[in-house]
Amino acid sequence: MPVLLAAIMTAAPAEISPTLLSRITRSVAARLDEIARIGRDPRGGWSRLAFTNSERDAHDLFQRWGVALGLDVHRDSIGNSYARLGHSTQPAVMIGSHLDTVVTGGAYDGTAGVVAAFEALNLLRDGPDLRHRLEIVAFAAEEGARFTTPCIGSRFITGQLSLPALKEIRDVDGITAYDAARSRGLDPDRAQTEVWRPLDVHCFLELHVEQGQVLEAAGARIGIVEAIAGATRLVVTLTGAAAHSGTTPMPLRKDPLVAASKIITFAEETASRYARTVATVGRIRVTPDSPTTIPGEATFSLDVRSLDAIRQREVSAEIVRYAEVVAAGRRLGLAVRVLHDQSPHMLHYWVRQELTATVASTGTPYRVLASGAGHDAGVVGHLIPSGMIFVPSHGGISHSPAESSDPADIALGSFVLAQGIRRLDEYPLT
Ligand code: GLV
Ligand code: MN
Ligand code: MN
Numbered sequence: 001m002p003v004l005l006a007a008i009m010t011a012a013p014a015e016i017s018p019t020l021l022s023r024i025t026r027s028v029a030a031r032l033d034e035i036a037r038i039g040r041d042p043r044g045g046w047s048r049l050a051f052t053n054s055e056r057d058a059h060d061l062f063q064r065w066g067v068a069l070g071l072d073v074h075r076d077s078i079g080n081s082y083a084r085l086g087h088s089t090q091p092a093v094m095i096g097s098h099l100d101t102v103v104t105g106g107a108y109d110g111t112a113g114v115v116a117a118f119e120a121l122n123l124l125r126d127g128p129d130l131r132h133r134l135e136i137v138a139f140a141a142e143e144g145a146r147f148t149t150p151c152i153g154s155r156f157i158t159g160q161l162s163l164p165a166l167k168e169i170r171d172v173d174g175i176t177a178y179d180a181a182r183s184r185g186l187d188p189d190r191a192q193t194e195v196w197r198p199l200d201v202h203c204f205l206e207l208h209v210e211q212g213q214v215l216e217a218a219g220a221r222i223g224i225v226e227a228i229a230g231a232t233r234l235v236v237t238l239t240g241a242a243a244h245s246g247t248t249p250m251p252l253r254k255d256p257l258v259a260a261s262k263i264i265t266f267a268e269e270t271a272s273r274y275a276r277t278v279a280t281v282g283r284i285r286v287t288p289d290s291p292t293t294i295p296g297e298a299t300f301s302l303d304v305r306s307l308d309a310i311r312q313r314e315v316s317a318e319i320v321r322y323a324e325v326v327a328a329g330r331r332l333g334l335a336v337r338v339l340h341d342q343s344p345h346m347l348h349y350w351v352r353q354e355l356t357a358t359v360a361s362t363g364t365p366y367r368v369l370a371s372g373a374g375h376d377a378g379v380v381g382h383l384i385p386s387g388m389i390f391v392p393s394h395g396g397i398s399h400s401p402a403e404s405s406d407p408a409d410i411a412l413g414s415f416v417l418a419q420g421i422r423r424l425d426e427y428p429l430t
Contacts, residue, residue: 024411045104045401050141051180058099077191079140091202098142106403116207119414154376206377213396222366223390228378230344239333242296256298277306351387
């Protein structure tokens with residue numbers, strides 16, 4: 001047996017050797033480079049939006065990686081990709097993340113977790129057979145960037161998003177998620193027969209870049225995620241009267257953009273009062289969008305997130321109440337639509353415990369922390385015991401071309417993931 005692999009053969013405490021770490025690091029960097037050739041955006045970074053050709057190209061690469069490793073690969077009808085090791089009829093240990101990005105996003109969000117899953121599987125396959133089947137999954141359409149609703153692939157395939165709901169979710173051009181999937185050769189009508197059954201999966205593990213600064217600031221190289229923030233996403237439309245910017249006296253205006261600016265400022269002030277609660281307006285549109293016309297309509301998105309379900313809903317409601325007051329005071333129309341509402345999610349206790357014990361046994365500096373970003377693990381975790389491993393993000397930057405993580409940290413994370421799988425494979429026998 002190769003000496004380097006002895007370290008991952010058992011659940012016994014094991015540090016990673018420098019030789020093994022540099023070997024995995026090279027492999028991680030090569031895979032990241034390969035994915036980075038797909039979906040480059042001339043404006044900067046990567047735009048592999050949900051159900052676009054570039055997202056699908058990344059899934060094709062996933063399939064090629066699986067075939068090259070001799071794994072059984074397949075794709076489900078909503079576009080999630082799978083690569084399976086072994087034929088055990090025991091429930092599966094599922095590992096993975098996503099391959100889509102936001103608009104002009106980074107090279108690590110999601111992709112790091114898919115790459116790490118391949119590295120972990122590669123490490124484990126050389127050891128004794130696992131009791132459970134090991135299966136890598138790359139979820140489709142995780143980012144809410146195109147459809148506002150995030151994690152469409154994981155929600156749909158775990159039965160938490162219905163076919164009628166898929167037909168209601170639209171992008172800014174009015175294209176439904178259902179039609180977008182079909183236009184890429186997927187067949188969501190069929191996916192309902194493929195829905196994961198909770199008892200078929202032992203646990204789901206997702207490695208992800210932290211997208212925050214906790215690990216870097218603490219000098220930690222691994223994070224074990226305790227909880228994932230919830231999100232309430234609204235679209236707010238204010239309707240006034242388009243009019244001449246030179247001839248309409250100030251008191252006679254019905255300007256929805258000024259009202260929107262007050263509401264946006266209020267959202268910032270309100271969220272700032274509460275710990276681990278944030279509010280963001282990331283998209284705003286005015287019509288007619290002309291420098292010499294008072295806008296007739298202003299529409300903006302509002303994304304309120306918190307680790308506390310009550311604060312998430314109360315802050316959202318407070319902002320809507322303020323919007324009602326502002327709109328009434330200015331004689332404007334107001335419409336508020338809830339596009340998405342997901343509570344914070346506490347990851348499974350025993351999975352967290354085992355992952356924490358694993359990382360402690362490797363002697364790696366680590367922190368237990370919460371995630372401000374949403375993840376497929378937070379969706380899958382409603383039905384299946386799920387856990388997450390974070391690796392540091394330089395400067396905490398994410399959803400940006402400047403997003404960056406050290407391939408050596410992703411390699412170390414892959415090793416911890418492999419060790420964690422070994423341990424969870426034996427749970428609760430150990
Ligand atoms: C996912 O990346 C999110 O926006 O939380
Ligand atoms: Mn992600
Ligand atoms: Mn993201």
